Each structure stands twice: as structure tokens, then as C-alpha cells.
Amino acid sequence: MTTEATNKCTIIDGKKTAATIRQELKEEIESLAQSHNGIVPGLAVVLVGNRVDSATYVRMKKKAAVEIGIHSIDVTLPITISQQDLKAEIEKLNQDPKVHGILVQLPLPEHIKESEILMAIDYTKDADGFSARNIGNMWLGRGTGDPPLAIPCTPAGCIDLLQRYEIDITGKECVVLGRSNIVGMPVAALLQSCNGTVTVCHSRTKNIPEIIGRADILIAAIGKPEYVRGEWLKPGVVIVDVGINDKPDATKKRGYRLVGDVHYDEALQKASAITPVPGGVGPMTIAMLMKNTVNLCRHSLGLPRLTLRNKI
Amino acid sequence: MTTEATNKCTIIDGKKTAATIRQELKEEIESLAQSHNGIVPGLAVVLVGNRVDSATYVRMKKKAAVEIGIHSIDVTLPITISQQDLKAEIEKLNQDPKVHGILVQLPLPEHIKESEILMAIDYTKDADGFSARNIGNMWLGRGTGDPPLAIPCTPAGCIDLLQRYEIDITGKECVVLGRSNIVGMPVAALLQSCNGTVTVCHSRTKNIPEIIGRADILIAAIGKPEYVRGEWLKPGVVIVDVGINDKPDATKKRGYRLVGDVHYDEALQKASAITPVPGGVGPMTIAMLMKNTVNLCRHSLGLPRLTLRNKI
Ligand SMILES: NC(=O)C1=CN([C@@H]2O[C@H](COP(=O)(O)OP(=O)(O)OC[C@H]3O[C@@H](n4cnc5c(N)ncnc54)[C@H](OP(=O)(O)O)[C@@H]3O)[C@@H](O)[C@H]2O)C=CC1
Ligand SMILES: NC(=O)C1=CN([C@@H]2O[C@H](COP(=O)(O)OP(=O)(O)OC[C@H]3O[C@@H](n4cnc5c(N)ncnc54)[C@H](OP(=O)(O)O)[C@@H]3O)[C@@H](O)[C@H]2O)C=CC1
Numbered sequence: 315m316t317t318e319a320t321n322k323c324t325i326i327d328g329k330k331t332a333a334t335i336r337q338e339l340k341e342e343i344e345s346l347a348q349s350h351n352g353i354v355p356g357l358a359v360v361l362v363g364n365r366v367d368s369a370t371y372v373r374m375k376k377k378a379a380v381e382i383g384i385h386s387i388d389v390t391l392p393i394t395i396s397q398q399d400l401k402a403e404i405e406k407l408n409q410d411p412k413v414h415g416i417l418v419q420l421p422l423p424e425h426i427k428e429s430e431i432l433m434a435i436d437y438t439k440d441a442d443g444f445s446a447r448n449i450g451n452m453w454l455g456r457g458t459g460d461p462p463l464a465i466p467c468t469p470a471g472c473i474d475l476l477q478r479y480e481i482d483i484t485g486k487e488c489v490v491l492g493r494s495n496i497v498g499m500p501v502a503a504l505l506q507s508c509n510g511t512v513t514v515c516h517s518r519t520k521n522i523p524e525i526i527g528r529a530d531i532l533i534a535a536i537g538k539p540e541y542v543r544g545e546w547l548k549p550g551v552v553i554v555d556v557g558i559n560d561k562p563d564a565t566k567k568r569g570y571r572l573v574g575d576v577h578y579d580e581a582l583q584k585a586s587a588i589t590p591v592p593g594g595v596g597p598m599t600i601a602m603l604m605k606n607t608v609n610l611c612r613h614s615l616g617l618p619r620l621t622l623r624n625k626i
Numbered sequence: 627m628t629t630e631a632t633n634k635c636t637i638i639d640g641k642k643t644a645a646t647i648r649q650e651l652k653e654e655i656e657s658l659a660q661s662h663n664g665i666v667p668g669l670a671v672v673l674v675g676n677r678v679d680s681a682t683y684v685r686m687k688k689k690a691a692v693e694i695g696i697h698s699i700d701v702t703l704p705i706t707i708s709q710q711d712l713k714a715e716i717e718k719l720n721q722d723p724k725v726h727g728i729l730v731q732l733p734l735p736e737h738i739k740e741s742e743i744l745m746a747i748d749y750t751k752d753a754d755g756f757s758a759r760n761i762g763n764m765w766l767g768r769g770t771g772d773p774p775l776a777i778p779c780t781p782a783g784c785i786d787l788l789q790r791y792e793i794d795i796t797g798k799e800c801v802v803l804g805r806s807n808i809v810g811m812p813v814a815a816l817l818q819s820c821n822g823t824v825t826v827c828h829s830r831t832k833n834i835p836e837i838i839g840r841a842d843i844l845i846a847a848i849g850k851p852e853y854v855r856g857e858w859l860k861p862g863v864v865i866v867d868v869g870i871n872d873k874p875d876a877t878k879k880r881g882y883r884l885v886g887d888v889h890y891d892e893a894l895q896k897a898s899a900i901t902p903v904p905g906g907v908g909p910m911t912i913a914m915l916m917k918n919t920v921n922l923c924r925h926s927l928g929l930p931r932l933t934l935r936n937k938i
Contacts, residue, residue, distance in 0.1 A: 429770050446771045450762030453815075458741050458807050459758045485832045493818065495770050503765075506805065509830040511837070518821040520797045525823070 324587040326475050326554075332597035335474070339604050340382040342620065346611065347383075355611035356385040357441060357603075358407045360418045362400065362426070363393030368419045375417070378600045384607055387413060393423050400426060401434050408436040414614055415441030415464075415607035438613060440464055441606050444495065452503050463613055464606040465622070469500035471598025472533055472554045473508065473622055479587060481552050483508035487528050490514045491542070491575065492535035497556050501533050504622075534575035544580025553581055553588040556595050636899040638787050638866075644909035647786070651916050652694040654932065658923065659695075667923035668697040669753060669915075670719045672730045674712065674738070675705030680731045687729070690912045696919055699725060705735050712738060713746050720748040726926055727753030727776075727919035750925060752776055753918050756807065764815050775925055776918040777934070781812035783910025784845055784866045785820065785934055791899060793864050795820035799840050802826045803854070803887065804847035809868055813845050816934075846887035856892025865893055865900040868907050 347353055357379050361372045372388075379386040387410075389403060400422075407413045416439045422428050437447050443464030451459040476483060488510035492498035498514060505512045510531065515522055523546040526532060531552045534542055539559035547553075557575030574591035581588055589595055609619045659665055669691050673684045684700075691698040699722075701715060712734075719725045728751045734740050749759050755776030763771040788795060800822035804810035810826060817824045822843065827834055835858040838844060846854055847868035859865075869887030886903035893900055901907055921931045 432770060433772070444770060446762030446766055447759045448762065449765055449771075450758030450760065453761055453765055453811060454758055454807050458744060458756060459761075460745070485830050487832075495766050499765060506826060506828075509828070511825065511827055511831040513823065513825040514818060515823055516818075516821070518797050519823040520799075 321549075321583050321585075323582050323585050324479065326479055326587055326589045326594060328471070328475060328589055328594040328597045331475060331478055332471075332601040334478075335598075335601040336378065336382050336604060339601075339608055342608055343383040346608075346615075350615055353611065353615065354383065354385045354412075355414050355607050356387055356410075356412045357415045357417065357607040358387040358389055358410075358413045360389045360391065360403065360407075360416065362391045362395060362419075363423055365421075368421075372419050375600055375603060378604055379607070382604060384604060385412065395426075397426055397430070400431055404431065404434040408434075408439060411614075413439065414611040415439055415603075417441045417603065438463060439610060441603060441610065442466060443500075443606060449495075449500070449503075452500065455503075455507050461619060463619065464609060465504070465602070466496065466500040467602035467606065468497050468535075468556060468595060468599045469504055470602040470605070470622060471595050472501055472556065473504045474602070475554060475589060475595070475598060476531070476552070477622060481531070481587065483510040483531065486510050486530040488512045488531045488533070489526055489529035490533045490535070491522070491526070492516065492533075492537075492556075494535065497535040498533075501535070501556075505531070505533070532576075536575050538575055539573045540575070540577040542576040542581070544577055544584050547581060547584040549584050550586045551584065553585045554595060555589050555591050558591060558596065633861075633895050633897075635894050635897050636791065638791055638899055638901045638906060640783070640787060640901055640906040640909045643787060643790055644783075644913040646790075647910075647913040648690065648694050648916060651913075651920055654920055655695040658920075658927075662927055665923065665927065666695065666697045666724075667726050667919050668699055668722075668724045669727045669729065669919040670699040670701055670722075670725045672701045672703065672715065672719075672728065674703045674707060674731070675735055677733075680733075684731050687912055687915060690916055691919070694916060696916060697724065707738075709738055709742065712743055716743065716746040720746075720751060723926075725751065726923040727751055727915075729753045729915065750775060751922060753915060753922065754778060755812075755918060761807075761812070761815075764812065767815075767819050773931060775931065776921060777816070777914070778808065778812040779914035779918065780809050780847075780868060780907060780911045781816055782914040782917070782934060783907050784813055784868065785816045786914070787866060787901060787907070787910060788843070788864070789934060793843070793899065795822045795843065798822050798842040800824045800843045800845070801838055801841035802845045802847070803834070803838070804828065804845075804849075804868075806847065809847040810845075813847070813868075817843070817845070844888075848887050850887055851885045852887070852889040854888040854893070856889055856896050859893060859896040861896055862898045863896065865897050866907060867901050867903050870903060870908065 376386045443466045448462045451462040488505045490502045493516040502512050526546045533554045535556035539561050555574035555576045560570040561573045563571040688698045719728050755778045760774045763774040800817045802814045805828040814824050838858045843864045845866045851871035867886035867888045872882040873885045875883040
């Protein structure tokens with residue numbers, strides 16, 4: 315190659331940032347215990363069946379919880395459990411005063427109606443922040459709603475990274491690629507709360523390269539390996555790459571490696587900052603789950619939520 | 627003037643469309659009564675104090691209700707009413723089985739905490755569809771939420787106009803000017819449900835003329851008279867002008883006339899379709915309030931909502 319890498323691009327370090335947040339939360343948990351009679355935030359993680367990937371995620375969440383002083387309650391249930399029995403388990407956790415946050419690891423087995431199970435989680439214990447009332451309050455924001463009790467974890471992680479790297483969102487053109495309820499839409503809500511001008515793209519959007527080319531801030535969350543090409547990007551764009559995709563790679567022992575939704579090497583030549591995959595948004599998601607758990611514990615004590623850095 | 631009006635622009639007739647909807651609802655109300663033991667949808671309209679504009683709106687709503695066979699319950703309260711007493715009035719309406727929809731005319735007097743009153747309205751009787759749970763379900767849409775019970779009236783009116791004029795939204799660049807909880811944000815949610823690619827602009831947005839120039843469909847809702855100029859527009863754009871503003875006009879008896887947020891005469895030269903002010907979105911808002919009331923009555927009978935035309 316004869317091109318020189320003249321572009322200076324900041325690599326946004328999600329792993330380090332997540333560690334900082336976990337440390338902050340550890341201190342918060344200690345101070346809560348001191349001021350509130352030894353209270354310990356409790357997170358119940360419900361795992362149905364024995365999918366290997368789900369079991370790994372649950373183990374990671376549990377480990378992060380224990381390290382910072384959150385009491386982790388494992389609820390491991392057989393893959394054959396009925397809808398009714400699973401709901402009864404959730405109901406038990408709703409009643410348990412030691413449980414402040416409840417997380418049901420998805421996906422659930424085919425015979426279970428997922429949305430009904432999620433809706434069974436008490437609004438005040440919804441550690442993922444996915445309930446309609448919480449999402450409604452997030453969109454209503456300033457004005458007619460209550461403050462949300464929890465913020466969906468991956469979106470919160472994206473915004474926290476931008477804020478900790480002092481990337482101002484106000485007045486910026488923000489393009490969100492993907493509109494899922496888990497990532498795309500809550501990210502769009504948060505970017506708008508931060509006064510960004512937000513455009514959401516999805517599978518029916520035309521001229522995606524052109525729209526991406528307008529972005530000052532791009533959040534990519536579609537689950538397509540290296541979909542976004544360098545030549546589409548506006549010079550100086552800030553990229554948060556949420557995608558986690560397998561890409562065949564013969565040089566790796568396991569035969570593949572992880573890549574994001576953005577072509578990283580190409581983007582490095584154009585962007586002013588970018589999150590890598592892995593080590594970008596991924597670690598932030600778990601840190602934000604911990605933060606939600608601490609916040610739900612605070613809520614049970616009548617204390618307000620610890621917000622994201624600019625009060626969102 | 628030497629310019630010829632070569633552009634062919636459809637004037638979207640909100641008055642006529644609203645009349646059609648009211649007629650459809652009248653037939654629905656008759657058929658509901660026949661199939662369900664003479665049931666009559668009931669709408670309670672709560673008016674606090676004696677603001678002239680609020681009294682006018684309430685009168686218009688009541689008139690529209692009665693004309694199509696909705697039972698209208700007036701609750702007129704003194705401006706001095708306490709927060710607690712007003713909440714008690716709402717509670718009475720929540721309990722009353724003859725009341726299917728409750729609407730509190732805004733603004734409320736200064737000493738009343740508006741959001742607390744709105745939150746006191748039972749979710750199943752929220753005729754404006756503004757509650758957090760309803761708004762959350764609207765955003766969640768396909769997938770993890772319940773269907774919303776009511777759709778905010780003005781936004782529903784905007785979408786219904788587009789649909790009845792057979793303006794396809796899928797894949798179109800939609801620009802929403804304004805981000806209020808009453809108009810801008812629910813319009814954005816609905817446009818996205820219809821597979822538009824949506825950008826929301828607000829007071830912190832930069833380069834508004836440029837962003838408006840990208841719009842295939844423009845919804846203007848900022849409350850600034852004739853803010854959007856013809857030269858900003860992409861030829862062929864479809865414009866829904868929600869704004870209702872007074873503009874001084876010496877030729878009028880009352881000294882002013884109503885204008886929208888878009889410069890109408892200029893826009894006529896560029897747009898392929900436009901809603902006038904008055905006679906565009908305005909009449910649709912009340913028609914949609916009637917539709918919400920009928921839908922809440924249907925919900926009380928265990929029947930699903932009558933959707934907007936493409937099932938939204
Ligand atoms: N870092 C982390 O901690 C997390 C990472 N992820 C990763 O983020 C990615 C997205 O996850 P998630 O939101 O759950 O995915 P979903 O599959 O739920 O949603 C994907 C979205 O992308 C849109 N889309 C798909 N293909 C295209 C395309 N070619 N062009 C434009 N839009 C497209 C879809 O549009 P439509 O709605 O029209 O179908 C949909 O809105 C995945 O790679 C996932 O692994 C997810 C969660 C956490
Ligand atoms: N036809 C009908 O039935 C109805 C008509 N209306 C009319 O619609 C209009 C909007 O109403 P509503 O949504 O309640 O108004 P609000 O005042 O609640 O909201 C106005 C929105 O416009 C944004 N805004 C204000 N000025 C500018 C600007 N110069 N550039 C960009 N954005 C701007 C504000 O941004 P920010 O959030 O940053 O402050 C805000 O989001 C009004 O004219 C109102 O009368 C309203 C309801 C029903």
C-alpha cells in the first residue's frame with residue numbers, strides 16, 4: 315500500500331471505560347450499604363434451558379455482579395418448563411425484597427411466549443428497562459412522563475462512551491442504523507435527549523450510503539459484518555459499532571473472528587473516533603446492567619436514578 | 627407576476643376526510659350498539675376554569691361526539707379546584723363504567739401539576755393516548771409490546787390523511803419538524819411504523835433548510851408562522867402542516883388570519899400535495915379523538931382497536 319495513514323482516529327476503549335464504571339458502582343454500593351443499613355443490591359438472572367451462548371452470557375453477568383458487591387441470584391430452569399410455571403417463578407422474584415433487578419436471558423425456548431414473560435416482570439424490577447412503561451417514559455422525557463427507572467443497557471453504553479470521550483451530541487447529525495427495540499430505537503431516543511438530530515435507518519431505507527455520509531455520529535446496529543464501507547463516511551465521523559458478527563478467518567484456531575457492522579480498517583482512515591469490536595460497546599452493556607441494578611435498588615430506597623453523565 | 631403555476635399540487639382536504647371518518651365512526655357506533663346490548667361509547671371532557679379558547683375546543687369536541695352518537699359527559703370545574711380534588715374527579719371517571727374515554731383539556735391552571743393529573747387517568751381510558759405505557763407500546767410496536775389502546779390524535783390524523791390520499795410512506799425520507807410529545811414524536815413513531823426513514827428536527831438542529839430539502843414527506847409542527855420557505859423544498863414533496871399560528875392581516879375583521887408553519891403560497895409551487903391551514907390537520911384531530919373513544923369502548927368489550935388504514 316502506498317497510502318499513508320494520515321487520519322488521526324481515537325480508538326474508544328470500551329473495556330477500560332466499563333472497568334471505570336464498575337469501580338464507580340462498587341463505591342456506590344459500599345456507600346449505599348453504609349447509609350442504608352447494610353443493603354445489598356440483588357440481581358436475579360433467569361436462565362431457561364442450556365444453550366451454550368446463553369450460559370456464557372449469564373456467567374459473565376454473574377461474575378461482574380459479584381465483583382462489585384451485587385448479590386446475584388441464579389434461577390436456572392429446565393427447558394421443558396411451562397409458560398405458567400415460568401411466570402410463577404418471575405412472580406416469586408417480583409415478591410422477593412432481596413431482588414431489586416430481574417433479567418430473563420433471551421432467547422427463551424420456542425414454546426414460551428417471550429413477550430408475556432417479559433411483561434410479567436414488575437416495572438420496578440425491570441433490569442433491562444424494556445417494559446412499555448419504562449420505554450414510554452424514556453421517550454416522553456422532559457415534561458409529561460416520570461423519569462425512567464432503567465435505561466436499556468446497550469444503548470446506555472453507547473451514550474456513556476460518547477460522553478466519557480467528551481463527544482458533544484448537541485446539534486450533531488446522528489444516524490442510527492437499525493431500529494430494534496433492544497438497540498436502535500432506545501439509542502435514537504437517548505441521542506435525541508442529548509439534542510442530536512437523529513435519523514433512523516432500517517431494512518426499508520433507500521440510499522443508505524448517502525444517509526450514512528451525512529452522519530457526524532454513526533451508531534451501527536444491524537448485525538451485518540463490515541456492512542458500512544469507508545468510502546461512505548464523512549471525514550471526522552464518530553462511529554459506535556454495536557454489531558457483533560462472526561467472520562470466517564482461517565488464521566484463527568476457531569476458524570472465525572468477531573467483526574462489527576462497520577469495516578473497521580477502512581473506517582480508521584475516515585473517522586475521528588471509533589469503537590472496536592470486540593472491546594467497544596460489548597463490555598459497556600454488562601456495566602450498564604450493573605448500573606440499572608444499583609439504580610433499581612436505589613429506587614426501592616426512594617433514591618433517584620444515577621443518570622448518565624449529562625443528566626439523561 | 628410572470629411565473630406560471632406549472633406545478634400541480636394536490637390540496638389535501640382535512641375537512642372532508644374528517645367528515646368521512648366521522649360517518650364511518652357513526653356506523654361503527656350503531657353496529658356496536660346492535661351487537662352489544664345497546665352500548666354507547668362515553669367520552670368525559672374535563673374543563674377546569676373558563677379560558678375562552680379551552681371552552682371553544684371543549685364545545686367543538688362535545689358537538690362532534692354527540693353528532694356521531696357518543697355520549698359526552700361534561701365535567702366543568704372551578705379554576706380554584708385543588709390538585710387533590712381534581713384527582714378525585716378523575717378517579718370518579720376512572721370508576722364510572724359509562725365513561726370509556728377521559729380527556730382533560732389543557733392547559734390546566736398554574737397551581738395544578740399537569741403531569742400528575744394526566745397520570746391519574748386510567749390507562750384503559752386515556753383518550754389522548756399520552757400515557758407512558760401507551761406511548762411505550764406505540765414505539766415498541768411489532769414485537770415486545772402490547773398494541774397501544776389509543777394513538778395521539780393529531781399524529782394519527784396526519785398519518786390517516788397520507789394514507790387516504792394514497793401517499794406511500796415506505797422507504798420515503800420523512801422529516802418531522804418539532805419534537806413535542808403531543809405532535810412531533812408520536813408522528814415520528816407512526817411514520818417509522820409505516821417504514822419511512824425518519825429524521826426529527828428541533829430547536830438545536832443545525833442546517834434546517836438543508837435537512838428539509840431532503841424530505842419526500844415533511845411534517846411541520848413547531849408553531850412558527852410560515853417558517854418553512856418554498857426554496858428549501860425538494861420538488862414533489864408532500865407536506866402536512868400541523869402548525870396553527872396567527873398572522874396579522876389588516877384585511878380581516880379580527881385583524882389576523884391563521885397560517886401554518888409552512889409558507890403555503892411558496893410551497894404550492896414545489897409540493898405534490900399539501901394540507902392547508904385551516905382545513906387540513908385541524909379537523910382530523912377531533913375525528914381521531916372520536917376514534918380513540920370508540921376504540922376504548924371496543925377495548926372495554928374485549929374487541930381490538932380499529933387501526934389506521936395500513937394496520938398501524
Ligand atoms: N454489543 C452488545 O452488547 C450488543 C450487540 N448486539 C449486536 O448488534 C447487532 C444488532 O442487534 P439487534 O438490534 O438485536 O438486531 P435485530 O436483528 O433485532 O435488528 C436489526 C435491525 O437492523 C435492520 N437491518 C437489517 N439488515 C439491514 C440492512 N441491510 N440495511 C439496513 N437495516 C438493516 C433491521 O431492519 P428492520 O427493522 O426493517 O427489519 C432491524 O431494525 C447484532 O450484531 C448484535 O449481535 C446486540 C445487542 C447487544
Ligand atoms: N392541528 C392541530 O390539531 C394541532 C395543531 N398544533 C399546532 O402545532 C404546532 C406545534 O405544536 P406543539 O407540538 O404542541 O408545540 P410545542 O411548542 O410543544 O413544540 C414545538 C417544537 O418545535 C421545536 N421548535 C421550536 N422552534 C423551532 C425552530 N425555530 N426550529 C426548529 N424547531 C423548533 C421545539 O424544539 P425544542 O424541543 O428543541 O424546544 C419543539 O420540539 C403549533 O402551531 C400548534 O398550534 C398542535 C396540536 C394540535
